[in-house]
Amino acid sequence: MAVTAITEVVAMKVFLTGASGGIGSRLVPELIAGGHEVLGLVRSDAAARKVATAGASVLRGDFTDPETLLAGAGEVDAVIHVAFNHGTDMAQSVADEATAVETFGAALEGTGKALLIASGTPIVPGRLATEVDPPLAADPLADSPLGRRGRTAEYALALAEKDVRSVVVRLPRSVHSRGHRYGLASALIAAARRTGVSGYVGDGAQRWPAVHHLDAVRLFRLALEQAEPGTVVHAVADEGDPMRTLAETIGGRLDVPAISVPAEHFGPAGAVYALDQPASSELTRKKFGWQPAHPSLLDDLAAGNYPE
Numbered sequence: 001m002a003v004t005a006i007t008e009v010v011a012m013k014v015f016l017t018g019a020s021g022g023i024g025s026r027l028v029p030e031l032i033a034g035g036h037e038v039l040g041l042v043r044s045d046a047a048a049r050k051v052a053t054a055g056a057s058v059l060r061g062d063f064t065d066p067e068t069l070l071a072g073a074g075e076v077d078a079v080i081h082v083a084f085n086h087g088t089d090m091a092q093s094v095a096d097e098a099t100a101v102e103t104f105g106a107a108l109e110g111t112g113k114a115l116l117i118a119s120g121t122p123i124v125p126g127r128l129a130t131e132v133d134p135p136l137a138a139d140p141l142a143d144s145p146l147g148r149r150g151r152t153a154e155y156a157l158a159l160a161e162k163d164v165r166s167v168v169v170r171l172p173r174s175v176h177s178r179g180h181r182y183g184l185a186s187a188l189i190a191a192a193r194r195t196g197v198s199g200y201v202g203d204g205a206q207r208w209p210a211v212h213h214l215d216a217v218r219l220f221r222l223a224l225e226q227a228e229p230g231t232v233v234h235a236v237a238d239e240g241d242p243m244r245t246l247a248e249t250i251g252g253r254l255d256v257p258a259i260s261v262p263a264e265h266f267g268p269a270g271a272v273y274a275l276d277q278p279a280s281s282e283l284t285r286k287k288f289g290w291q292p293a294h295p296s297l298l299d300d301l302a303a304g305n306y307p308e
Helices: 024-033 045-053 066-073 090-108 145-162 184-195 213-226 243-254 263-273 282-288 297-303
Strands: 013-017 037-042 057-060 078-081 114-120 165-171 174-176 198-201 207-212 231-234 238-242 258-261
Touching: 013 024, 013 066, 024 037, 024 045, 024 213, 037 045, 037 066, 045 057, 057 066, 066 090, 078 090, 078 213, 090 114, 090 145, 114 145, 114 213, 145 165, 165 213, 174 184, 174 213, 174 297, 184 198, 184 207, 184 243, 184 263, 198 243, 198 263, 207 213, 207 243, 207 297, 213 231, 213 282, 231 282, 238 243, 238 297, 243 258, 243 297, 258 263
Parallel strands: 013 037, 013 078, 037 057, 078 114, 114 165, 165 231, 174 207, 198 258
Antiparallel strands: 207 238
16 A cells, blocks of 8 residues: 655654765755754765764765665665765666665665655656656657666656655756856866867757755755655756856856857767756646745856856
């Protein structure tokens, strides 16, 4: 039997992977401010100090180690998995994510506990992607590592039929904070610094959605507290900024020209940069009362102060 929806906010102990990362480090105080207790997974002494200072308990280990994940999941009321290795081997990173989610699924099956995972907004050619679109809805990258992430999300949602309150939080291509990281836009900044031109692919009309870190973590908390089993939410503040506008803004701050470049200019993942991939969060906003309140991606980029 599937679990029923939560009707009132109940304080929970939450196991959070990626607790010292861009999303996790902001999610820890958000959850604690909401009355929840956090057990944060960390790999290093520096990360442990950071997470402990924020008020969370610490579990040392790696999210690629199933025994560590099982130990953490066994201590809590809910799991939020946001850890992801953003290294050069995307296929391995996506495979590691799938293994982690499957481990959590096996641990939580039959418990009625919550499992929230981070995923990406789907690409639906010709229109805004919405929460009702399946993870691989007409996705031109279905056979790529990004497509594998979609299959992991499908697995997580199916756990609702196994008495797990599973929730997929779809994040846009750029999750940003001024002076920190800018998601895919950080790759535009790095390429502009490396090559002396701020590039966009084709005519640059392709659109990328975005959200501020602090708006995203608020939605994670709301979904933890309110979402029904098998729910998809979109953490999208800006439905789609044209790539050319992003490149021109970055070029203006770095004092380099904005020009059209081939997709290969951005390396092996360049094919993603050529795709129009806007997304909506209208249904999420209506259901959870979520309203983004922090600066847009263009506002943050226009302010400069890019990290090295």
